[in-house]
Amino acid sequence: MSIAAIQEELIDEFSLFEDWMDKYEHLIQLGKTLPLIDPQRKTDDKLIKGCQSKVWLDAYLKEDKVIFTADSDAIITKGIIAVLIRVFSGHRPEEIAAANTNFIDEIGLKEHLSPTRANGLVSMIKQMKLYAVAFQAQLKK
Amino acid sequence: MALNVTQIREDFPILKREVNGKPLVYLDNAATSQKPKQVIDSISHYYTHYNANIHRGVHTLSQEATDAYEQARKKIQKHFNIAHNHEVIFTSGTTDGINLVANGFSSFLKTGNEVLVSAMEHHSNIVPWQMLCEKTGAQLKVIPMSEEGTLILDEYDTLLTEKTKLVFVNHISNALGTINPIEEIIEKAHTYGAAVLVDGAQSCSHIKPDLQALDVDFYVTSAHKMCGPTGVGMLYGKEEWLHKLPPYQGGGEMIAEVTFEKTTYADLPHKFEAGTPNIAGGIAFGTAIDYLNEIGFDAIAQHESQLLEYATAELLKIRGLRIYGTGKDKTSVISFNLEGIHPYDVGTILDKLGIAVRTGHHCAQPIMDFYKIPGTVRASFAFYNTMEEVDKLVDAVRQAQNMLS
Ligand SMILES: Cc1ncc(COP(=O)(O)O)c(C=O)c1O
Numbered sequence: 001m002s003i004a005a006i007q008e009e010l011i012d013e014f015s016l017f018e019d020w021m022d023k024y025e026h027l028i029q030l031g032k033t034l035p036l037i038d039p040q041r042k043t044d045d046k047l048i049k050g051c052q053s054k055v056w057l058d059a060y061l062k063e064d065k066v067i068f069t070a071d072s073d074a075i076i077t078k079g080i081i082a083v084l085i086r087v088f089s090g091h092r093p094e095e096i097a098a099a100n101t102n103f104i105d106e107i108g109l110k111e112h113l114s115p116t117r118a119n120g121l122v123s124m125i126k127q128m129k130l131y132a133v134a135f136q137a138q139l140k141k
Numbered sequence: 142m143a144l145n146v147t148q149i150r151e152d153f154p155i156l157k158r159e160v161n162g163k164p165l166v167y168l169d170n171a172a173t174s175q176k177p178k179q180v181i182d183s184i185s186h187y188y189t190h191y192n193a194n195i196h197r198g199v200h201t202l203s204q205e206a207t208d209a210y211e212q213a214r215k216k217i218q219k220h221f222n223i224a225h226n227h228e229v230i231f232t233s234g235t236t237d238g239i240n241l242v243a244n245g246f247s248s249f250l251k252t253g254n255e256v257l258v259s260a261m262e263h264h265s266n267i268v269p270w271q272m273l274c275e276k277t278g279a280q281l282k283v284i285p286m287s288e289e290g291t292l293i294l295d296e297y298d299t300l301l302t303e304k305t306k307l308v309f310v311n312h313i314s315n316a317l318g319t320i321n322p323i324e325e326i327i328e329k330a331h332t333y334g335a336a337v338l339v340d341g342a343q344s345c346s347h348i349k350p351d352l353q354a355l356d357v358d359f360y361v362t363s364a365h366k367m368c369g370p371t372g373v374g375m376l377y378g379k380e381e382w383l384h385k386l387p388p389y390q391g392g393g394e395m396i397a398e399v400t401f402e403k404t405t406y407a408d409l410p411h412k413f414e415a416g417t418p419n420i421a422g423g424i425a426f427g428t429a430i431d432y433l434n435e436i437g438f439d440a441i442a443q444h445e446s447q448l449l450e451y452a453t454a455e456l457l458k459i460r461g462l463r464i465y466g467t468g469k470d471k472t473s474v475i476s477f478n479l480e481g482i483h484p485y486d487v488g489t490i491l492d493k494l495g496i497a498v499r500t501g502h503h504c505a506q507p508i509m510d511f512y513k514i515p516g517t518v519r520a521s522f523a524f525y526n527t528m529e530e531v532d533k534l535v536d537a538v539r540q541a542q543n544m545l546s
Contacts, residue, residue, distance in 0.1 A: 020161070020493050021493075021544070024490070024493070024544065025544065028544065028545070052485050052500065052501055053483055053485045053486075053515070054515070073483050074483035074485045075482070075483065075486050075545055076485075076545075077483075077485070077486075
């Protein structure tokens with residue numbers, strides 16, 4: 001599935017929830033499915049700056065596709081990063097780098113998250129795109 | 142006399158707000174207090190009727206503005222029982238006041254001198270002293286705290302020596318609510334000839350310190366924590382110290398005479414008040430002090446201690462909830478965590494329920510390191526909070542726990 005198609009799927013999925021509580025319950029459930037970072041690689045240099053809770057993000061290339069893994073000490077943050085990984089993981093670097101992220105508004109994540117956490121979310125996206133750009137350069141060589 | 146909280150809440154327009162479709166429950170008073178309409182009105186009244194630069198013009202507006210600003214200085218003087226009017230320096234806030242003193246001491250301190258700070262300081266109270274020590278070669282030492290979040294005074298006794306030149310301690314810890322025994326700290330420091338600066342950012346909304354009785358050398362606070370506006374605060378310094386300290390910033394207002402060869406500095410307090418100050422803020426600071434005194438600090442203390450007692454008892458009924466800062470002398474601040482749950486998750490759910498609390502390290506990372514936690518959820522109460530709001534907090538924490546575990 002393309003990045004855009006996965007985003008559509010998420011928008012549909014989240015539109016089922018009428019109130020914020022159900023939406024958060026779902027997010028927390030998604031957090032439990034997060035592809036976890038290899039404990040050996042869960043080091044301070046993998047921490048993302050700008051999040052109030054700790055977020056570790058790692059990425060590697062597998063057959064020209066970027067695979068992300070992550071972890072967080074906060075459960076809602078885990079849900080958010082799980083959503084992002086579902087969207088971005090398993091795609092080519094150039095697709096990730098070029099992807100827009102409007103879906104976040106549409107699934108009501110940005111609007112429903114506190115400003116500092118939203119900033120954390122922005123930092124997560126930025127870090128994922130940075131990985132993508134770095135892999136893109138690596139593949140061109 | 143018991144407070145009429147219902148009536149008091151009418152003074153605070155913001156308390157009528159809704160957040161996320163729920164009536165706002167504002168429990169982040171340790172970060173900043175809300176403002177009564179009296180304070181808001183005094184700012185708009187100033188700009189509407191007599192905005193002018195002060196201490197400069199002969200025209201009527203300038204004189205009215207100067208009078209009002211100086212009147213506010215007198216209110217502060219009286220409120221804190223300060224001996225001389227010129228010992229009240231307007232600052233932009235606590236942080237500014239601390240930096241002013243730290244900068245001043247950089248011209249006295251040298252290698253071999255020591256500066257003591259408590260283990261429960263706000264970052265703004267640690268960084269300037271680290272900078273000061275780096276610059277002067279003096280050494281920074283830390284007065285440790287106990288598991289209950291109180292300072293270990295025996296250790297203070299050992300740390301205090303002839304080498305100690307300065308002691309810095311907050312009157313009340315923002316992260317734990319602990320009231321520190323500053324009387325004793327000041328008295329002991331003085332026996333070694335050390336000066337004491339007390340950070341009153343967290344205390345002045347709860348208690349009315351008598352600065353002459355405390356015999357403190359410097360005391361700083363921020364108006365915004367005491368129902369006043371942001372961007373203004375006060376530094377109290379004993380006259381002799383203020384004379385000794387060099388000016389902090391150069392600019393207008395702080396000079397008596399300027400030629401290109403030499404400038405003579407203005408008298409106190411203007412020596413430390415360079416440039417056009419926050420005039421509206423200073424005036425409204427005075428209004429805030431009037432407002433709090435009208436309610437009365439005894440009544441405030443009584444109501445807040447009821448809130449604290451009730452909230453503590455109710456929160457402790459929740460399984461797995463731990464409160465940090467359990468000393469017997471504390472103000473209406475409750476820092477807590479739910480076992481196995483990140484404070485940030487709890488804060489997010491509480492916000493959805495209209496409850497404003499603070500989560501994180503509260504600019505007091507060393508305290509969090511001490512307890513080996515990433516942060517806490519902090520609910521801090523003011524005199525305008527109600528028992529019903531405590532109930533809402535407790536219900537919300539329970540709901541968060543259900544969702545998150
Ligand atoms: C104990 C303490 N000191 C200093 C400060 C800093 O105050 P301001 O930001 O008003 O300068 C605060 C504010 O949170 C505080 O709680």
